Amino acid sequence: MKTHNILVIENQKSQFDKIAARLGEYTVFPEDEKDFSRVMGWVHVFLNKRYKHDRRTRMFAKLVEYIIDKRISLFVIDYKLTGCHDGQSGLSLAINLQSNFSHILTIFLSRTVRNEPEIVDNLSSILKHEWVDKGYAGMSILEASYFERNVLAKIPPYKDPLLQMYLDKIDQLLKFGVYLERKEEFEQLKNRAQQQGEFTEAARQAIDELRKVEKGFTDAEIKTLLNRALL
């Protein structure tokens, strides 16, 4: 059976190794040391304001491409990621990933407490998230049973991420009453995609269709509509 492809964004290689080991039953990315320094290089550059804007967007694009390419279905992200003074956090990274991957669950691992104002303010913009506290004195934080209770237990059953995003969007839009006049058409698209079971070329076409329908709206409007639909 297909399981999650998990992208672990952790600053420190030795920590990363521990987390990867605990996530044994899943496929963990980056795959090896070389891959690690490459991916973390992108992340570091993207989050570091000391690099010029175009470099940072370039690096972020590479990361997005990597996520799509590796069919990532879950993120595990450390909150503190950079070593430099004005570097941004893992939360900023996750926020930026939202525009492309809002359907993917993000599990934050952090030593920073959940109620820091910056986190409180921004966490809600991550549609699907879990916050796992590493604690301050946490030598044993990645101890097996803790990890099992607080990380593994929170991982949902695997669903093809892109297909899921597509189905969710259709459901939400219909629920909210947008495009009701095209309900049938949507149902068909949905069925077609469901029959495929997994993300396929047909599903990609269906998503493109959907994007055409949505184009009257801005991203922010769709997000608002979806949020209200969810309520």
Place this chain on the structure above:
Amino acid sequence: MIELLKALDKLPGYKIADSHFRIGSKIHISDFYYAKRFFQNSFFASRFAYLLSRHIIRDLGEEKLAELRQQGLTLVGYGIYSELLLSLTEKFLRKLASFTDDKINHNHITDADALELVKAKHPYSSVVLIVPISSTFTTSIKAEELLKQKYTCKVLSPHYNILTVSSSYSEKENRDIEEEFGWINKDIPNKTIFVNAFFETEVGSVKAQKYFLRLPSVWKKIEKCSDCFPQLMTGGTESQEKPLFETDRTSVTPNIIFAYPKSIGVDETTSVYDFELTPAMVEYGHHRRNHNHFLYSIDTEAFLLRNFPQVKKWLEELKGKKVFTDQFKESQNILIVSSCHYSNASFINLVNEVLFASSANIIHYDPSNDYIQNFDMIYGQEVYMADKILFVDDSLKSGATFHKIDEFVRHTLSSRNTKNNLEARRHRIDACLFLLNKSQPFTYNTIRETISDQRNVYAFATIHLYTALSYDEISPLILEQRKYQQLMDEALLDSLKMHFQGQRSKLNTKNRKLAQDKMSEERHLLMLEATHKLYQYFSSEEAFFDGTFNAFVTDLQAKTRIPNTYKYENDSAGSGLGLFESCLLKVLTQPPFTQYEPVRKMVFQWMLDLLISHIDVISTKITEKKFTYENYQQLKFLMRRAGLLNANILISPVFFQLLHKLYEPGGIPLLISQAREDIVTYKEKNVQTAVAVLQEKIRSLEEFGIFYAAQVKELLLLNEGKFVYLSQQLSTLSIKDNMGLQRLRTLIFIENAWLVHRFFEFVSRQSDWQGLHVEKEDAVGEAIVQLLKSPRIKNHQKYRTLSGYLASTSPKAPEENSLLVTYLTIKEWMTRELQEKATLSEKTRDLFLRLNQLVKFADDTDKNVSMIGSFLIVRDKQGMAYLIYDKNNEGEGELDPYEWDNANNRLLTQLLEGKNSGDLPYYETVLELERPTGQQGWRELHAVEQNRYVELSNEFLDRKLNRLILMRLTRIENGVEKCRGLVGFYFRIQVQQDTDLTRLQYLLLLRQDITDFVEKNHQNNLFNEWLIAENTKRLVLLAGHGKEMMQNLITKLPEYSQIVINQEHLQNIVLLSSNLTLAGAEDQIKEKFHHFYNVGNTKEITQDYLRDLKEMTDKIYNTPSVENSVYCDVVWESPEEPFQFAFNRNILDLICLELIINAKKNRWHFVEGNEVDGFEHNEVRLSMKVMPGTPRKLHLSIANTGPNIEIGGDPNTLANLNSKSRNVKHDYTTSGTALIKILIRKILDSEIQFTSKKLDKNDELHEFTVLVILKEMSEYENT
């Protein structure tokens, strides 16, 4: 006929003509009608009730009546005095309109502001509203609103007002003031007024107000009343002001006594014998006895001792009088009863000895603590058997003791009479003897009526002193105390709070104080004598007096006498007036005399005349440079009298001119400089007492502003119209270049903002207020604007007053005033949101983000103010201060968490410690500081002395920030001011001249709420937990890279374990020696450090160290324990000459490890797509050299490649790193630098410098160099 008219004129009671009364919060009227007695007397009430019933029946019509007979009808009246009228009307309606008993009832509303029906029974759905006495009809409108909203009743039209105190006779007359109260039409022939009720709909619906009798009076708007402010009339002068009289909440009972004070008469028993009452026998101060309150107390034992011969003589002569010998004989069985008290025994014995040759039996009983039944059992027989019973006591005040004993005696006698079935022997006490009779006529007469023969009340001396004016009276002293408590609560500035606290504590019952010096003692005695004489004077037949104060004093002295033989040592009050005159005036401006209408009117005029003439005197003297401290004192004395009488002269143009004058060079400044010169002289002569007196004088002169502001504040307490008048007057004060006057204006301007709070109290009582937050959080502000725009608010007197007040600073309507709206939004949020279960840091953050808005909106365009941030420092119970919140406009900390309270920022410590620190001249509450362009340091913006620079370093805030508001959070506990914390708002202001005070006003209005918040949240367990968490966080983060990483590192690189151990040890030294907030902490840390790490003269470091450093760098870049393994070229430049240097190698290792880890973390990331032309990997360059000097210095430099640190981030990064005090933010992973900076700069007294140099053409890749300059170690000597 003329005689008849005269007689009618003299008839007391119904109308107080040509006076000045406040009705509700809206108008003042010229003629007051004491009309409630019409409704308390069935003779009138029944006639009104009948008329009213007829009208109700006619107005309702038969059809409606038939419906009401089925559904029921409730009559609702206003004021408890309407009970008789209502019950009679109900009775008539039952008969005349055939209501059955269960279908009609009545109820009351007692208070227009706290509207509530008195009887618990729910009214019927239809209500007839009856207001016996009305003026503007707002009461009936409010009552209808209540009945509709709270009780869902339908109020039938019209509303019935029996009497209306009206200002106009014709339909056209007086429209403007009436329109303000919503009057839209007057139908005079049909005695109906049509009034808009704004609570109903947008435009309001019209309510017909029926009345029966119109009573003429003149209405005046409170803010434009010519009796309050005669100067508003053409040709009016300050001396024409009339005292304002108050009424109870229903505006029908005046808080005054209509006539002159009365004392017990002077008959043969009083004031015959001279006595000596010395100042030492008089205690002055609020005290209680038998539930009554007194100001004066006389030590009767001392009094008896001093006057023994005269008292004995009095008793002997009494014994010789026929009236006495006829009734009391030595051969009789005489019983003396008295209350058991320590002071009266000797007097009782003397009475027994002289009058009855010690043959009388004495019962000394304690009626308060002994049981009633026991009295009968133990003393019953003796009481019963006695031929005559005498009550003897040292003093008669309230008569309570007498009445208790009398009840015991009567109970005992009557029960035995019945038991033995004998003819009653006697029922009561036969005579009373007092050493001092201080009772009021009411008490005295009751006692005379109680005993068997009226003539038998004897007293050695009678002194007329005040007791109580009505039954169940709350003592005026208690009322005064409450007033000062309220003023204290309402004062925005601590200096005023403390002033009122002082006034309040003077009235504490516990503080029955003994005067500090002979002069005050004598003054208290004189006040007692003045009281006595005043009662005596006013009790005489021809009390009416119509002259000047001086003439009054002469007349009083001629007509009254107190037989006190005491010779006064001081005869000058030091205030220009004679000592007796000033005491007299003092007594006359205090209760109870202020409660007598004719006396108050008279005294008010005297006070005005005295003050106005003194103002003239002072003005001349100042011009002539002859102004003296005595003139100043008399001014204060008279101002205080004016304040006590609520005289508006204190805020009149004449007085404002005086204020200008007082702050001229020949005024207060002259007196201060003279006193300062005198101090120098006396110090040279070493006359300490004189120095102390002079210092006290200076304090009094410097605090004139506070004294004046306090009088003004008292004036504003009850009359909101005065806020408006004052705000207009304030703008006339020209303060340019006059710092004293400027401070005074600041004080009053700020305090005047209390009106905004009053408005909040009003608006938050509206039912719509509760629903404001139902909308989304960000819509609350808009909802408030809508509420303010609603007709019911807009047409309310409170809104009008507020508009008038705001108009002096901003042309906008209240709902357009963003500052006001923001303030109301915050108040709304605070009462609601702070109770919700958000975390402490969430709540704190939310609160401060909101408060920042106030700073922003003070400027209407809000363009002048930018970069607003704020911080909160909290002081725990032990006085330790913690910086617990600090966020600038970018959401980052602005203050240096380690340095904010260092010696360069002593201002903060001063403020936290308050006046107790001895550094502050006043009880500072708020400070606004500016950093003038191009200058160093911070200057107080509204200071007394020009250019007062405060002790706050230039580095305290970012250079761009040029304003700082510091507000202390304080609480006054047991008369001591305690600082709970300090809040700061920092921002950048474009136009430096902006000295707007409104920002401070609104922040101060919220100060109490913020203090409550801090006390509730930051001084409890939650806060302690926060502190522990904070310290833990620091322990972990101080090393920057996290303990875990360091532990990881040494498992991979065990050769560096010693460094990690040392680092942890060093952290402990720093942390455990407090968190650098205590004075002296630095020395402690240094001492501990040198104890462990000073190597003395051992030269541990040589040129070979560089090779080890290269090895360390290689290993750090390679290890996956610091991020991941990274390729790097490590280059080292060997020193020109070999060297040996005394320094601890472990410490040098520690510094280097930290710097290299940082270098690695800040490297350039050479990943695909992030290449730089001409560079392929990172490089680190190391160098070392020893510089000559004493001591010698080691220059160690570590340079690494990395992105330009000033590109996208903070362009000041480098400057901040190099700043001596500004530190990197503590919550970033690199804050290991913090420890290194503390170590190098604070402990080693060495330096660390940072530079950056561009490497590529695009200025992206830089070489970042850290240069550490270390002093050579030598034996440490603790200085």
